[in-house]
Amino acid sequence: MMATGELVDELPDELPREEVEAAKARAATLLLAFRHGNQVAFDTELDRLLAEHAEREVATLLVWIAAEAVRKAYAPEVADRVLRGLARRAPHDTAQVPVDEEAAGAALLLEAVAVGDVDRVRTLVAGTPDTTYLLGGLVQAVAMMLPLLPEGEAEEVAAELRRRHAGRLPTPRGTY
Known part of the structure; x- marks a missing residue:
């Protein structure tokens, strides 16, 4: 048994630590694109990984990330039931990023803002599973x-935004 902090020799077929960290970052990029329904970013990253023949490494890391998420979110006696449920509900076509565009009601949000219905605004935002499309609609x-x-008016609004975010926004060319 090794003492805590003792270094472990790398196995011949094992990825070096730097490559593991790079693969984790790539897996995270892929997961973020999937989570936010960004099909273009997902396809781009997936194509890059496939071109580099990193399928096994990334699949392993994605499974590791999922296992960590399940471990942290569920008690051990519940985790397997959750995973079995996920396996039963797996989509037949896994090539597309699932996006619920119907739930992203920018028009409903604008109407609620127009009438000053704060509760409706909160409900719409909280009930939108992926705010990327909601923000895009806005x-x-x-x-x-x-x-x-x-x-x-547009220039006045832009000037007010610049005042509020002084020093954080670049000044447009020709305006000094």
């Missing part, structure tokens, strides 16, 4: 509204 709505503002 950005699109703002972009659609900008041409409707009276002349000078």
Whole structure:
């Protein structure tokens, strides 16, 4: 038995520590893209991993990450039941990132804000499983509204934002 802190020799077929850390980072990138429904980022990272033939390393790390998450979230006597449930519900087509675009109601959110319904706003935001699409919808709505503002209003809003975030936003060229 080894003492705590004692170094372990690397096995011949084992990944060096630096490569393990790099693989963990790549697995995390893949998981973040999947979690946020970013199909482009997911496909890009997956294509890169497949081109480098890192399938086994990344699959191992993804399983390790999942096992750690289950271990931390569930009591040992519940963990296997949770995993069995996940296995039964696994999608047939696993190539797509699951995104619930229907739950991302930017129009509903805008309407709730317009009438000042704070509770509805909170409920909509809290009930959206992936806020990426909700925020994307809001950005699109703002972009659609900008041409409707009276002349000078957009600049005034931008100036107010710059004042609020002084020193954190770059100054546009030609404005000093």
